[in-house]
């Protein structure tokens with residue numbers, strides 16, 4: 172870490188501590204998390220992948236279903252919220268299409284991490300085939316259920332193990348026109364894992380195809396950086412610098428067209444989202 176960054180971060184942390192003096196328990200917790208971030212050794216890629224597989228395949232609870240964006244679960248008991256989440260992603264896709272002059276609907280869509288189908292119910296009507304990839308069988312089943320209930324019979328579920336994302340390539344025979352992934356790259360065990368999925372995305376796409384990938388972007392603060400330990404506690408922590416993700420997409424053979432930043436997402440009360448539109 173550069174000296175200027177260390178100084179800036181220390182300054183910010185001291186400010187934070189001053190603010191938290193009035194709330195000593197939160198202050199101690201903040202200090203602990205900061206010390207842990209600085210001092211705790213990173214866990215191996217292998218361990219983090221196994222932990223991710225275990226986390227998303229734990230026995231179903233209301234909370235896990237909510238985290239997997241199941242309609243009716245937890246905060247998604249509010250049906251308007253559940254529908255708004257996927258609709259917003261559809262609007263982002265449509266805006267990008269207008270921006271880069273794409274008017275033909277995608278014949279095949281692949282969604283990486285489809286969860287309970289919050290995107291699928293909005294995107295499946297556009298395509299002949301909607302391929303949903305996930306590491307949790309119950310989520311694939313829920314996605315199928317939602318599409319079935321909405322009258323769509325074009326769903327192809329693909330189950331992969333979090334430890335071996337490349338197996339998606341052997342399971343999906345035909346290339347697609349749109350690769351979609353939202354609220355998933357932030358859950359990956361490490362930044363390198365996300366870049367592996369980026370390469371897979373490129374291989375899954377036809378020439379003239381498009382990827383819409385939402386990531387969380389890093390700011391200067393340590394709190395927005397990936398935590399490479401205790402997956403369960405840091406499940407939403409994978410992040411990239413915007414320019415790094417752009418460069419990495421180019422290295423994979425994509426042409427990045429645009430990035431849309433969403434510093435604060437009110438729908439899920441999270442921050443630092445970036446939607447990339449990448450073409451092939």
Ligand SMILES: C[S@@+](CC[C@H](N)C(=O)[O-])C[C@H]1O[C@@H](n2cnc3c(N)ncnc32)[C@H](O)[C@@H]1O
Nearest residue numbers: 227239240284285286289305306307310353354
């Ligand atoms: C927050 S939900 C997002 C669902 C959907 N993409 C959306 O935007 O509503 C996260 C989903 O990603 C899945 N997931 C987590 N890690 C994954 C991985 N390594 N590969 C594929 N899916 C993953 C989870 O099982 C869960 O269903």
